[in-house]
Amino acid sequence: NFSQEQVPNDKHFKNLQRAANEAVLPNSSFPTGDISAERSRATFPPEEICTLLNGGRENLRRKAELLKIARQLPCGDKQQRPYLTREEEYVEALRGAFSIWEKVGRGEFTQDDGLILRNLFEMPSGLELHIGMWMPTLRAMATPEQQQRWLEPSTRFEIIGTYAQTELGHGSFLRGLETTATYDKQTRSFVIHSPTPTSTKWWPGGLGKTATHAVVMARLFLDGKDLGPHPFVVQLRSLENHLPLPGITVGDMGPKLGYNGVDNGFLRFDRVRVGRDCLLARFSSVTPAGEYIPPPKGNEKFSYATLVFIRTTLVRDAGLALSKAATIAVRYSAVRRQSAPEAGGQEFQVLDYGNQYANLLPLLATAYAFRFMGKSLLELYYKFEKDRESGDFSLLPELHQLSAGLKAVSTWDAASGIERCRYACGGNGFLQSSGLPRLLTYYLQNVTWDGENSVMALQTARHLVKSLKAVKEGKPVGGSTAYLGSFLTGDSPMTCEVEGAAGWSDPAALLAALEYRATLRIATAADLLEREEAAQGSKDAAWNCCAAELVAAARAHCEAVVVGNFFRTLQALSKGAELSSQSLRVLTKLAALQSIDIIRQDLGDFLIRGYMSSRQADAARLQWRELLKELRPEAVALVDSFGFDDYELHDSAIGRQDGDVYNALLERAAASPLNKSQEGPAYKSVLAKHISSSAPNLKSKL
C-alpha cells in the first residue's frame, strides 16, 4: 500500500530517517489542504452557477442518483477501461449500452434518464447510431407504415440500424456518392449496388459487426435517369444468425485514435435487391410503374433540420468537454507545487505562474462561453421547431449558418483546448489515469464528424459574403449578421472609443471590437473573392483559392456571436434571481477575459485599419493582465461550479475534487496489468537470457 507513510522497521535506521525527514519535509506538499484553501478564496458561492448550468436542483439530484447506477453497470468502472483490448471494449460497450436501454425498455427509467445515463456512462458503443441517427431518420423520413415496420422493432432492439452515407471516396461532398439504387420495373424492386471500390460505404458507426439494417444513401436511378441521393432501408444481416445477407460484404474498419468501442464499418453491395417500399417515402417516392414523385418544397429543409439539430448539440458538447478538461487542469494546477523561491522553502502552486494561468483561465472562459452558446442555440432550434409546425421555416437560414460555423469553431477550440489543458498537467497529463488522454481521443472525431470543420466554416462564410452583398445593396440584414449593416452604414464607429484599461471592461466596447473585426475580415475576404473572380474567370476557382480567408472570416463572425451571447446571457440573468451579484460579477469578468483574449491574439486586425491606437491596444493588454489576476483566486470555484462528479472526469486521478492526487496516482499505478507479477511479463521470454550476474566486479564491495 503506497498511500501510507512507511514507518521505520528497524531501530538502526531511526536516526537516519529523522534526519532525512527534517531536512526534506518542508518541500512536501499537502494537496488536500491546498484545494480547500483555494475554495475559501473564492468570492462567490459555486452552488448557484452549478444549479444554473445543470438546469436546476432537481436535475442535480437526479444526476446524483443516476451516477450511482452508472458505476454499477457492466464496465461501469472507468478505471478499468484503459486496460481493455479493442475487442473487449467493443463487446463491453455494447453490454453496457444494452443494460441502459433495457432498463428504459422495462420502464425503470424514462427515455431522458436513459440519455443522461448514457452520457454519464460515456462508453460509446455500436448502438450510438441506432439511437442517434437510425431512429431519428426513420421518425423524420419514413411513412407511418415504414415506421411501424422498422421503428417499432428498433425500440426493442430486435433490429439494430445505422446511417450509411459516407463512402470511401466521398465524404464532405454528398452529391458525389456512387452507390446506386436502380429501379427494376419488372420486379418492382430497387437494386442497390456499389460499382467501384470508392463507392464502398465507409465510417458508419455500428455498421461493422452490430447493425442488422442501415439507412443507405444511394443515387436513385429511374429509366437511366440519375435523381441524386435518396435514403433506402437495407437489411444487412440475417436476424437468425447475424451473418451478412447475400451480396453484402460488411465489416469493421479497424482501430482508431479513439472511440474504439464503436465498430465503424465498411459495406459493399453486389446488386442487392430491396422492395419498392424500402425507399423512405415520407417526402419523395417511386410509383410501381417507376414514376418519381418529387418531394414537396419543404423536404430539403426538413432533412437539413436534423443536421442542424445535431450540430447544435455539438456546440453544447464542446462546452462540456472543455469544462471537464479545464476542471482537471485547474484543480491539478492548484495542488501541484513546483519550484521554491529559496532552498527548502515551500514551492509555488503552478497555478500561480503567469504562463499557467494565462493558458488556463481563457480556456475556462471559453468553456463557459460555449456552454451558454450551446444553450441559446438549442433554444433557437426549439423555437424553429415550433414555428415549423405552422409552416414557418424563416429561422432556418440563420440556424444553418450559425450551427455550421459554431460547430466548427467550438469543436476546433475544444479539441485544442483539451490538449492545452493536458500539456498544463506536465507528465501526468500523459497518463491514462489522469483521464485526459481518453477525454482527448474520444473527443477528437468531432472536428470531422457531422460536417468537416473547414467545410462547415466555408458554409457559414458563404452566408456572410451574401449578407455583406445584401447590405451593400441596401437590403436589410438581421439576425446575427446585423452588425454588418451597422458598420457599413456608419451607425457603428470604425474607430474604437475605449479609454484606459478600465474601458476594456465595458461589454459594449468589447463586443463592438469583435464585430468590427468580423466585418473587416468578411469585407476583406469578399474583396479578394471579387478580384479573384475577375482574374480567374471561374467562380469556383476563385472561391477555392480564397478559402483560407473565408474560413478566417467565419471564425471572426462566430467569435463575435459567442461573446455577444455570453454578455447577453449575463444581462438576462442579472434581471432574475438565479445568480447573486457576486456570481454575476465573476462571470462578467470571465466574459471580458474571453473577449480580450481574442483581441490580444489577433491584434493586427484591430491595428491595420486604425480601429485601435497603440495606446488602446496597450490598455487592452493591461486589462487582460488585470482580469487574469482578479480571476486567479476564483479558478477552483469556477470549475467546481460545473458540478462534475469525479466519475464524469473519467475518474481522473489528478482532477479529483478532494485534491488527493498523489495517493490516487500511486494507487492507479499499482493497478497496472503489467504489475500482475513481480518479475513482469517479459522476464522469462525475453530478459532472462540476457541478464546475468557473471560479470566480474559487479558486486558491490560493501
Add this chain to the structure above:
Amino acid sequence: NFSQEQVPNDKHFKNLQRAANEAVLPNSSFPTGDISAERSRATFPPEEICTLLNGGRENLRRKAELLKIARQLPCGDKQQRPYLTREEEYVEALRGAFSIWEKVGRGEFTQDDGLILRNLFEMPSGLELHIGMWMPTLRAMATPEQQQRWLEPSTRFEIIGTYAQTELGHGSFLRGLETTATYDKQTRSFVIHSPTPTSTKWWPGGLGKTATHAVVMARLFLDGKDLGPHPFVVQLRSLENHLPLPGITVGDMGPKLGYNGVDNGFLRFDRVRVGRDCLLARFSSVTPAGEYIPPPKGNEKFSYATLVFIRTTLVRDAGLALSKAATIAVRYSAVRRQSAPEAGGQEFQVLDYGNQYANLLPLLATAYAFRFMGKSLLELYYKFEKDRESGDFSLLPELHQLSAGLKAVSTWDAASGIERCRYACGGNGFLQSSGLPRLLTYYLQNVTWDGENSVMALQTARHLVKSLKAVKEGKPVGGSTAYLGSFLTGDSPMTCEVEGAAGWSDPAALLAALEYRATLRIATAADLLEREEAAQGSKDAAWNCCAAELVAAARAHCEAVVVGNFFRTLQALSKGAELSSQSLRVLTKLAALQSIDIIRQDLGDFLIRGYMSSRQADAARLQWRELLKELRPEAVALVDSFGFDDYELHDSAIGRQDGDVYNALLERAAASPLNKSQEGPAYKSVLAKHISSSAPNLKSKL
C-alpha cells in the same frame, strides 16, 4: 478481396450495372494517376534535396538495406502494432529491441547501424533509457572503475539500467527532490530512502519491469548536512530471478496516451543500503570518513552538456516527425478529390483548396526549417565538445539558451503540426491505418520530457532578459542575440523598409522583421518585469506573474533564430554544388513562406509600434498568397524530397508513395481483428438475445 472491381455475376443485372456505371464513373478517382501528375509538375529534382537531407548517397543506400532488416524483425510488421495489447506491446518491443542490439553485439552491425535500425523500427521499449541515459550517464559521471563495473556488463545487457530523477511530487524542479542518500560512517555505506509518498521515483522509462539497476538522483546527507542531489547507482532487482531486492517497491505506472511499449515506472526505497562506491564519483565523492570532496568548477557544465545534447537531438527529431506527418497529409491531399464544380464533373483535389494548402504548406516549410535547425545545432554542439577538450566552455551558455528554447518551440510546433496534418486528412486521419494517430501519440511526450516546454522557454527568456540588460549597459552581446544590440544602438532600423509585395521575398527584410519582433517582445517583457519587481518587492513573484510574456519573448527569439538559420543554410548551399538552382529557388520560397506565415499570424507585433505601415502589412499578405500559389505545384516533390520509405510513415495507408490509398484502406480494414468471425465477437454474448425476426411486417413485401 476488396481491391478489385467486382464483375457482374448475373446476366439479369448487366444492364443495371452499365447504366449505373456510366452515370457514376466520371466521379470516380484515380489516385495513382493523380500522384504521378503531381510529380511531373514540380520544377526541381527531389533526389538532390533527398540526398542532402539524408547525409549523402551512401547513407541512403545503407538505409534501404536496413529497412529490409527492420521489416523482418520480431514485430517488424507495423500494420499489426495497433492490434497489440499493452502487455504484448511491452514484450514485443523488448524482443525487437534485443534482436537489434544482439546483432550489434555480435558485430553484424555497427553501433551507428543499430541506432538507425532502432529509428526505422520505431517501437520504443524498456531499453530506451538503458541506451539513451543509463550508459551515457555512466560514461559521463562514473570513474573508470565504476565504468568497468557497470558499463561493461551493460553493453552485453547482462544488467539493464535506467535514469531515475523525477519524483511523484517533483518534476521540473530538480532541487526539490526528496529521496535521500544518507552516509553511515560506521558501515561506510549510503542509505537510500524515500521518506514520503511524493518522494517516490516516477516516470523513468524501463523502470517498471525491465531495469535491474538505476542511476538514482538523491539528496546527499553527510552528518545531517544536505548537499543536494547526487547520482547513485542502485541495484533494484535480483540478477537471478528479476525480483525486486529487499526494501525496493517498483512497478509499472499503467497505460499512457502513447509510448506504451515502454514500462515507465515508480520506485520507492525503504532504507536501501548501497556501498560508498555507488555514488558516481568522477566529479564529487565522499571519503570513507564521510568527508565531501566537491566537484571541480567544470562539473555542472559537464552534466549540463548531456542535457543540452539531448535537447539538440529533440529539435532535429521535431523536424523529422513533422516531415512524416506532412508527407502523409500532402500526398493524401493530392489524391483525395472532393466536390465537383458541376454535377458529374471531376472533383477537385483537396490540395487545391486554399484552406488546405494554406494549412499544409507552412507546416511543410516548418518541417524543413526544423531539420536545418537541428543540423546546425548539432554542429554547434560538436564544436563545443571539441572546444571542451581544451578546457574551453565558452559556447555552453549560447548552446544552453538555444537548445532550451528551440526544444520547446520545435516540439510544441511539431506536436500541433502533426495534429493539423491529421485534421487535413478528414475522417481517415482518425484511423490507425493512416499512421497519423501513432505518429501523434508517440510524439506528444516530447513537449514534457527532458524539460517541460514552458519551463524551457522561461530558461531561454532569462538569458534574453540578461542579454538585453547587458546591451543597455553597453556591454557587447554576441551569438544569436546580437540583433538586440543592433536594434538598441540604432544600427538596425526600427521601421520596415520593404516596398511592394515582391519586397517581402528578400531574406534580409524577412529576418530583420522577425528580429525586430523578438527585440520588441523581449523589451516589453523586461519592462513589465521591472515594473512588477518595483510593485511587488519580490523578484520571484514578479518573474512568475510575467511568465506568459516571457514565454512569448522566447518564442519570438527562437522563431527568428530558426528563420535566420534557414536562410543562412541556403546561402551556404548556394556556394556548393549539392543543390541545383532549381532546388535552391524552391527552398528559398519555402523559407520566405515560413517567415511571412509567422509575420501574418502576429501582425499586431509589427503594427503596434509602427514598424510596418498597413500598406506593408497588406503587401506581406499578398506575398503570402503568392508564395502559396507558387509552392502548391511543388508540394508533392517537396515531401518526396524527405525520402521516407512507406515503412517510415508507419506504413500509412493514405501516405503511400504510389498514391494507391483506397485499395490500401480497404485491405487494412479487412484485416481488423473484429472481422475474424462474420458475426462478430458480441453476437452470441450480447446481441443474440435482443435481435429477433418476430416483429410483424418486418419482412419486405417484395
